[in-house]
Amino acid sequence: MNPATVGMARITYEIRSYxxxxxxxxxxxxxxxxMLALFSxxxxxxxxxxxxxxxxxxxxxxxxxxLVATGILLSGTQALGVDIATERSDxxxxxLGGTPLPVLSYFVGKIGMVLVTTFVxxxxxxxxxxxxxxxxxxxxASRWGVFAGVLLLGIATSxxxxxxxxxxxxxxxxxxxxxxxxxxxxxFISGVYLPFTQLPAWLQDVASVFPLRWMASGMRSVFLPQxxxxxxPGGSWQVGLGALVLVGxxxxxxxxxxxxFRWNRKDA
Numbered sequence: 001m002n003p004a005t006v007g008m009a010r011i012t013y014e015i016r017s018y019x020x021x022x023x024x025x026x027x028x029x030x031x032x033x034x035m036l037a038l039f040s041x042x043x044x045x046x047x048x049x050x051x052x053x054x055x056x057x058x059x060x061x062x063x064x065x066x067l068v069a070t071g072i073l074l075s076g077t078q079a080l081g082v083d084i085a086t087e088r089s090d091x092x093x094x095x096l097g098g099t100p101l102p103v104l105s106y107f108v109g110k111i112g113m114v115l116v117t118t119f120v121x122x123x124x125x126x127x128x129x130x131x132x133x134x135x136x137x138x139x140x141a142s143r144w145g146v147f148a149g150v151l152l153l154g155i156a157t158s159x160x161x162x163x164x165x166x167x168x169x170x171x172x173x174x175x176x177x178x179x180x181x182x183x184x185x186x187x188f189i190s191g192v193y194l195p196f197t198q199l200p201a202w203l204q205d206v207a208s209v210f211p212l213r214w215m216a217s218g219m220r221s222v223f224l225p226q227x228x229x230x231x232x233p234g235g236s237w238q239v240g241l242g243a244l245v246l247v248g249x250x251x252x253x254x255x256x257x258x259x260x261f262r263w264n265r266k267d268a
Contacts, residue, residue: 006101007108014113018079027180028074029121032067033128039063040133055227060133065219066192068122069154073183073212075118076158080110081165081179088264089172097263111159118155135223143222146239150218153246157211160253167260186212191220197231204233211249214242 018024040060048056087093096106129135138144165182169175187193189203190213196204207213220228221237229237 003102003104004108006105007112010105010109011112011116014109015116018083018113018117024079024083028071028079029117031074032071032121033125035070036060036063036067036125036129036133051225051227051231055225057224057228058134060129061135061223063193064125064129064135065223066187066190066216068125068219068223069150069190069212069215070187070192071121071125072118072151072154072215073158073186075121076114076155077162077165078179078183079117080114080159080162081168082175084110084163084166085169085175085179086172088166089169089175093262094264103261103263107163110163114159114162115155118151122151138222146218147222149243150215150222150239153243153250154211154215154218157246157250157253160250160257161211164253164256164260186210189213191216195231197233208233208245211246214238214245218242 018029040058040063043059046059048058049062050056084093126137130137138147165179166175169178186207189199189207190196190210191199191207192212196207196213196217199207217232217237218239220232221239229235232238
């Protein structure tokens with residue numbers, strides 16, 4: 001049986017399982033949308049954010065790029081990490097390992113689920129931003145090209161990191177407590193909620209090691225006016241460097257997946 005064919009069949013199963021778990025839907029799928037609504041309403045009466053004479057954006061526009069990037073990380077790294085760790089702990093992976101299901105098919109199902117849910121989540125987030133909060137979306141095809149590149153590379157990187165990080169929790173019930181704080185800290189130090197250059201230099205350096213900082217910067221280059229580029233480290237979006245960092249994490253994450261993934265923990 002073709003592993004790709006079996007994997008495609010599993011995508012539907014994984015999507016159904018995902019939306020049947022209320023905690024996954026709330027903390028991964030709906031979280032960026034809720035946060036956009038929260039920030040937009042909370043700062044609706046505040047003055048727009050300035051990037052220079054004659055250039056400003058409202059808070060919905062300012063927070064949108066970081067929340068798009070956050071959605072990618074939540075759907076990939078957090079959701080997959082917790083999901084796979086839980087399946088390993090409750091014996092699901094061990095049972096699957098005793099069937100003819102190829103490992104490749106299992107991951108095709110998981111990654112396909114992340115692709116679908118991230119695409120839908122991002123589409124809803126952009127629709128809410130535009131239709132409800134009046135965010136002006138880009139009309140330049142080149143910006144949408146950057147958006148597609150950052151989105152797809154971000155999804156791929158987040159998926160392999162989610163698979164790799166799933167090996168850390170020794171028990172399924174500890175998966176959320178192990179993985180969620182890591183993802184939450186990355187959101188606060190990567191320019192999602194706070195202007196990145198307002199962070200201490202050493203914290204900027206730490207954040208720049210990880211993918212979310214570059215996904216957020218790449219998305220800001222898509223949705224924010226060019227004048228906001230001067231507020232980035234070095235006065236540039238550094239999209240090319242960000243792509244290289246994501247590719248590096250994609251390679252490292254893939255190696256970690258191959259080395260660490262087992263149907264069952266050896267120490268279980």
